[in-house]
Amino acid sequence: MNNIVLVNIFRFFGLLLVQTLICSNINFMGYINPFIYLLFILLYPTSNNRLSFLFSSFLLGLMVDVFLDSGGTHAAASVLIAYIRPLFLKFSFGAAYEYQAVKFSNTDFTQRVVYFLSLIIIHHFILFVLVVFNQNEILLILKQTFYSSIFTLLLCLLFTSLFSKKQT
Amino acid sequence: MQQLFNFFIKNKTFVLFLLLFSIALSLTIQSHEFHRSKFLNSSNRLTANVYSISHSISQYFNLVKENQLLLEENSRLKSKRFNQEISTSIDSVLKRTYSLNSAQVYKNSYAQPNNYLTINKGLKDSIKEDYGVITSRGIVGIIDKTSTNYSRVLSILNTNSRVNVKLKKTNHFGTLTWDAKAPDVVQLKDIQDLVKLTIGDSIVTSGFSSTFPANIPVGTIDSYGLNDTEDLYIIEVKLFNDMTNLGHVYLIKNNDLNELETLKEPNE
Structure with missing residues (x-):
């Protein structure tokens, strides 16, 4: 138990620094940036207290906001996906997750991709709606959501496979 | 009162979500107004x-x-x-x-x-x-x-940014804004369509505001067109600076x- 808390605290600060110092400065093709800090929310233990989960997601989003000078956009998007995460857990891993905590490293690859992708797309859409904040620019929002989601998904899968404890 | 408390305890996740989400939203809305994002900024x-x-x-x-x-x-x-x-x-x-x-x-x-x-x-x-x-x-x-x-x-690459600039040759002045499309092109608005423009003309600061002295270089005219009411120019200005x-x-x-x-x- 203690170990899980420590791992998550480390993940919180590690991903925050990786996001703000590296990932937000990539600007691939001019404007495409991955939002790797989402991994914290995606991989947060499922059996844990939902209130603390919501709160830590909010805090992480807010910290990213402070670093990137983006108001409260990341915080809003992060809290939203933290709140709706159980729905998507059920959707991608079946009802079984409620009885036993899902170990992400043991799950099926396609299930994991579906779970990651759905939450990433929702997060990015909300994020860019709030960042652009102009209903006339809906095409720009969709374009940015699409490209950044792909980038984030690839990096998330790469990170999870890099740091998975599974023995080969 | 008792029922109200019961309701809150029953839906405590939703209440917390609503609270945090509205905080984040209000911060976002505040940040879209010039000089309003007081609490959170990267200069702390x-x-x-x-x-x-x-x-x-x-x-x-x-x-x-x-x-x-x-x-x-x-x-x-x-x-x-x-x-x-x-x-x-x-x-x-x-x-x-x-x-x-x-x-x-x-x-x-x-x-x-x-x-x-x-x-x-x-x-x-x-x-x-x-x-x-x-x-x-x-x-x-x-x-x-x-x-x-x-x-x-x-x-100046901020949709809230407004800088007073002028054409170096004719001294006609306008406002420099940004449409968030490209990091090397900004827009100059509020110049009358009577003015004769040439592509490649220099744009410099006007010196009307107390912020910038006059004649600091900004960029050159890349292309221009008229606005919706067809009485003012919208000029695309290529910046001298590499903002990236x-x-x-x-x-x-x-x-x-x-x-x-x-x-x-x-x-x-």
Whole structure:
């Protein structure tokens, strides 16, 4: 138990620094940036207290906001996906997750991709709606959501496979 | 009352979600208004320190480029000085209106609709809000928030940014804005369609505001068209500055600012 808390605290600060110092400065093709800090929310233990989960997601989003000078956009998007995460857990891993905590490293690859992708797309859409904040620019929002989601998904899968404890 | 408490306890996750979400939303809305994002910005001690550590590592990668820029500027200033007539030295006796400070850019962004820079000068170096920020090539932005050691700069690549500029040739003035499309092109609005424009004409600051002195280079005309009502131009301006790569910047302090402010007050 203690170990899980420590791992998550480390993940919180590690991903925050990786996001703000590296990932937000990539600007691939001019404007495409991955939002790797989402991994914290995606991989947060499922059996844990939902209130603390919501709160830590909010805090992480807010910290990213402070670093990137983006108001409260990341915080809003992060809290939203933290709140709706159980729905998507059920959707991608079946009802079984409620009885036993899902170990992400043991799950099926396609299930994991579906779970990651759905939450990433929702997060990015909300994020860019709030960042652009102009209903006339809906095409720009969709374009940015699409490209950044792909980038984030690839990096998330790469990170999870890099740091998975599974023995080969 | 009891029922109300029961309701809250039953739906405590939803209530907390609603609370946090509305906090985040209000912060977002606040950040879309100029000079309103008071609480959260990257010029606070924690974030600026992290950026300063990261900057101390990454600055080495740009040394060649920085040196080149400094050399260019040096040679330009030297040639100016060699060609200067001696009589102008009288100027140095007069009081100077503007004084310059140099600073390092710790954090720069250009891919979002609202971009800010963080620089390593703050209240301690008597930097205040509304000071202008330029490089040797052209304008960068305006100081937006200051803390003890750091400041945040509202970049001209920000949809909230408004800078008064003019055409160098004819002195017609307008407002410089940004449509968030490309980091090297900004838009100049409010110029009458009577004015004759040529592609490649220079745009410089007008000197009407107390922030920038007149004739600081901004960019050249890339293309132009009329607005919806067909009486004003919308001019695409190609910037002289490479906003994606900023190292050293200069902060412009207007020494007459207090005097100008007192003149403005009675009008309000």
